[in-house]
Amino acid sequence: MKALKYEWDDDIWLLHVEVNNMTQNKRTLVYSRVIENGNNGGESKIFVKPGESYRFILSRNYLQERSLDIRFDNKLLLKIFRLYDRAYLPSSSDMVYSNKDIQ
């Protein structure tokens, strides 16, 4: 699995997360919210079927929420886009992370 920590900032509280599964097998992405006191809000698991490109929105849901921990299958292609508004549609220029940025 690859791992990424996304730190929220004051201006951006919405993201689009896109995962692309070019393989023949179902793949997974897991995220959890990191709250100020070190707790997390539990894990959410996303399944991406073979050949699927799936994009979903994630919002910061608590004032005390500091970051998101995202782990995903090595074979998945991941892109993260920042949203400036809730109805904002990000373009390639709003991409802040992709696989090449992540160990």
Next chain:
Amino acid sequence: MKKLNANYEARLYKRLSGNKVRCSLCPRRCVIDDGSTGRCRVRMNEKGKLYAISYGRAVHVAEEFIETEAVFHFEPGSRILSVGNVGCNLSCVYCQNWRFSQLDHINENDIFEYTPEQIVRMALEKGIKVISWTYNDPAIWLEFVEDTAKLARRHGIYNLFKSALFLTPEAIEAFMDVIDIFSISVKSLDPDFYRRFTGGWIKPVIEGTQQIFKGQRHHMEISNLIVTDANDNEKDYMDLINWVKAHLSVDVPIHFVRFHPNYKYTHVSRPTIETLERARELAKASGIRHCYLGNVFMHEGANTYCSVCNSLLVERRGLNAEPIGLESGKEEYICRRCKNRTQIKMFHTEESFYESIEV
């Protein structure tokens, strides 16, 4: 713009002499020469036939929440499948999605091709019950919206239309046949605002909104993007509030939405939260039952309160909606405390709403 292999003949146009056509989708009613497009640049005349050349050309679909679309009174917290297209029949100088609405700025890497069947299948596979036509104005790909929405409805999926509604009455009628939820962006009640900032004009927007409201068949919410130094003043707020009261209803929710500087309108800062709060105060004092703040993180102005007993019905944090004070009624939720009908709609539960067909 690249044309698809298949040609999709547009709807709502008339053939004229000399291989010209007149498009009747939007109030411009462009007369288009052979080989040319209308002002929106996604409807092209070829040898006297009008083609919808953006049919199926979409941005990446995304799973979002119904609150994303300024819809707070229809099954709160519902997941939606958001689908957007390219181009627009307006050219707002502050457009938030100008990289897709204004064709000269599109990066082809951001564009995908979908069929109606793919969209509906995706919604069904994910268990999503609302398809949202959004981002750029969905008005300009009528044909794809109609085809997909009809198919979606046969599977019990609702259709949400987020639009500035710069459309002809006949186009609105066509959308009314396939859309369940209208989230309408009324930018201002000032005709001069439309002329200065949008490239359109106000009359069709006002008349179209009233046309849908009078139909009494659709869920409707109104949003108003508050733009710094453009419509962020009490006269503009009151004009909108009074128009909603006079021509729609005090029960139609209003969303005052915070703009962020973008496209050609970057010389100003975002409006302050106090600015939006003032608009909401005026709406509440004027009798509007539900008024919300949009694009404001963690604010009680995003919550829904009972209009009778004022208890908290829906608490919203980020895009998370907790319907903590609601109980299921027949077609709408009721307040858990005072049992008032909240006018917050529920999904249909009758089996007859669905048809079992293959996609």
